[in-house]
Amino acid sequence: MTNLSSNRTKNKYLTPENSVFIIPIFTGIFTSIILILSIFTPLMYRLKDTNLEIKILEEKISYIPIYKKYINKILDIRNMAKKQQDRLINIISDPNHLKTVLSEINKLSLVNNLSIEEIEPIPIVRYTQNKINTKSTKSKKSKKKKVKKKTNSNLSKNKDVLLLPSLEKHTFKISLTGKYNNILVFLKEVEFLQPIVLTENINIKSIGSQKNNNLSNENELLKLSFDLSTYAQK
Secondary structure, three states, X not given: OHHHXXXXXXXXXXXXXXXXXXXXXXXXXXXXXXXXXXXXXXXXXXXXXXXXXXXXXXXXXXXXXXXXXXXXXXXXXXXXXXHHHHHHHHHHEOOOHHHHHHHHHHHHHHHOOOEEEEEEEEEEEEOXXXXXXXXXXXXXXXXXXXXXXXXXXXXXXXXXXXXXXXXXXXXXXXXEEEEHHXXXXXXXXXXXXXXXXXXXXXXXEEOOOOOOOOOOOXXXXXXXXXXXXXXXXO
């Protein structure tokens, strides 16, 4: 009896009239589940990706003040280096010094009883930046040797550490005659000229009538020749 009653109750719910309502409901639920899985799930993944990107951007934004401080420190260091370079340029060069350096040499020679025999200017040396060509060329060994010699000569020109891009080096070959003690005093006073003056290739020879080769003889007439270099701003 129980089985028959249960079957009867099931048949009551599974009538054609009820199936008209139940089937659309189940199909609607099924399609909604498919829509959720096909549409909303990718959207959720996209939202996660955008959230990750937002977090990354927020972290980058948080680093901006640190980068600003770092950039300001670099700018301060650069400005200090520029000021120090300007001070160095002012120490080793003077725009008006080039005009007066020869007159100062003339004054010192007169004070020390020396006579100037010759003043010969040497071509001005300017700062040049060496560029190395890395292109492969098919040339003979002799040509390669010539190129090496040229590059070595260019490198030798830029060995002067005081020669900056904003400066140029002026050199004069000077020859004087006088006595030994006067020449020594003259050379010491030349070293104290301001701005910096460089003396190179100093050579002292005896030109007196005496046959004695002792250069320290106070009465013997000597010839002093040297290269005088000074720096001037362009």
